[in-house]
Amino acid sequence: xxxxxxxxxxxxxxxxxxxxxSLVSAVHGxxxxxxxxxxxxxxxxxxxxxxYAAKIRLGADAGKIGLEKALASxxxxxxxxxxxxxAGITSESVPEQVSLKQKIHAQFEKLCPPETILxxxxxxxxxxxxxxxxxxxxxxVAMHFHSGLSPLVDVMKGNKAAAATIDTVARFVQSIGLVxxxxxxxxxxxxxxxxxxxxxxxxLISVADGTATPEEVDRAWMLVTGxxxxxxxxxxxxGLDVIAGVGQGAAGGNSPLRALSGVFEVVRPYIERGELGVxxxxxxxxxxxxxxxxxxxxxxx
Numbered sequence: 001x002x003x004x005x006x007x008x009x010x011x012x013x014x015x016x017x018x019x020x021x022s023l024v025s026a027v028h029g030x031x032x033x034x035x036x037x038x039x040x041x042x043x044x045x046x047x048x049x050x051x052y053a054a055k056i057r058l059g060a061d062a063g064k065i066g067l068e069k070a071l072a073s074x075x076x077x078x079x080x081x082x083x084x085x086x087a088g089i090t091s092e093s094v095p096e097q098v099s100l101k102q103k104i105h106a107q108f109e110k111l112c113p114p115e116t117i118l119x120x121x122x123x124x125x126x127x128x129x130x131x132x133x134x135x136x137x138x139x140x141v142a143m144h145f146h147s148g149l150s151p152l153v154d155v156m157k158g159n160k161a162a163a164a165t166i167d168t169v170a171r172f173v174q175s176i177g178l179v180x181x182x183x184x185x186x187x188x189x190x191x192x193x194x195x196x197x198x199x200x201x202x203x204l205i206s207v208a209d210g211t212a213t214p215e216e217v218d219r220a221w222m223l224v225t226g227x228x229x230x231x232x233x234x235x236x237x238x239g240l241d242v243i244a245g246v247g248q249g250a251a252g253g254n255s256p257l258r259a260l261s262g263v264f265e266v267v268r269p270y271i272e273r274g275e276l277g278v279x280x281x282x283x284x285x286x287x288x289x290x291x292x293x294x295x296x297x298x299x300x301x
Contacts, residue, residue: 002029003175005168006088009033010112012104013093014041014076016239016279017121020149021091023049024058026070028176033075035083042076049074057149058177084111089172091143093121096245101125102133109134117165119143124188124197124246127158138162143169144190147238149178154190156183189246196234197246203231204263214284218292219300232284233292236277240267240284 007030011022014036022034036042053067077083084090090108094100105118112118118140120130131137137160144154153173157166170180183190189197203217212220218230235243247264270276270283277283285291 001175003168003171005115006117006172007031008087010035010083010087010090010108010116011093012036012083012090012108014038014045015093016147017093017145018091019045019048019052020056020147021093021121021145022074023052023056023070024149024176024178025091026073027053027058027065027067029065030176031073031075033077033083033085033087035077035080037078039078042078045076046071046074057151080107081111084108084116087112087116089117089119089169091119091121091145095241096122096124096248098125098129101130105130105140106133109136115139117141117168119169121145123190123193123242126186126188127156127161128186129158131158131160139165141165141169142190143173144193145178146192151179152181152192153178154183154192155180156186156190158186193246200231200235200243200246201260201263204266205260207232207266208263215291215297219298222292223298229292233290235267236283236285236287236290238277239279240270240276243267244271 009025009030010033011018012035014034018034022032026032034045049071090112092101092104094104101120101122105120109118116139118134120127120142121144122142123144127140127142131140134140137158139162140158141161142154142156144156146152155166155169155173166182170182173180181191187194206212206217207214214232218232221227221230244264244267274280275282278287281287291297
């Protein structure tokens with residue numbers, strides 16, 4: 001059930017995470033404006049929302065409103081001013097570039113009502129790197145969702161967020177059936193992503209230095225752990241453009257991955273070919289029937 005301070009959420013970016021965040025908000029009773037500069041992305045969004053509704057976790061109590069009613073509460077738009085109007089909170093999911101995020105948040109701070117809380121879904125950048133672009137950084141925090149909408153949502157302040165802002169964001173996260181993880185201090189990559197990044201780096205090192213192919217790395221991981229996928233299959237699911245952004249963020253921030261950020265260059269040729277992973281049908285593997293899911297993959301046949 002929506003909290004009293006927030007009736008509408010403005011979701012900025014109609015990519016994988018923006019679609020998921022807007023959907024989970026709508027099924028828990030919030031009015032939603034999904035904004036993207038790309039008309040093509042907005043055109044595709046309603047169908048993708050229906051597809052996501054069948055395969056992602058939408059939190060406790062999801063479905064009470066009904067999917068059709070929830071989808072009807074979403075406005076799909078390329079008009080930033082219309083998206084920002086009456087928003088109680090924003091959620092930004094644009095590429096992992098500090099300058100771009102600064103530009104977007106400065107733009108929406110001007111368009112939104114004065115009381116609006118601005119949040120970033122950045123997976124690797126620091127809040128304190130973005131907040132200098134804002135006039136009211138006390139109303140700006142990271143509200144970081146995980147792909148597939150796992151129950152955890154990281155909530156992290158930079159240097160200036162007010163305690164009231166953190167409290168409101170935490171209660172908003174709870175209102176959509178998820179669990180806020182409030183960080184004790186600012187840290188690029190939060191908790192889970194720091195561990196996940198180390199896993200990715202471990203695989204990328206062996207490919208970057210020519211020791212193994214992505215398939216061989218995944219096979220080794222799957223054989224020893226018994227898991228159904230390895231780090232390269234996971235990177236495909238996240239999106240190789242997002243992975244490259246994590247590498248850029250690590251290179252310029254205080255991430256523990258900084259010394260090894262160069263290994264993320266392994267993904268660059270794929271990005272240049274437009275092969276971003278599952279969402280484009282091809283990345284390290286070809287989808288919808290990737291090799292790592294085929295009989296014989298584990299035996300190398």
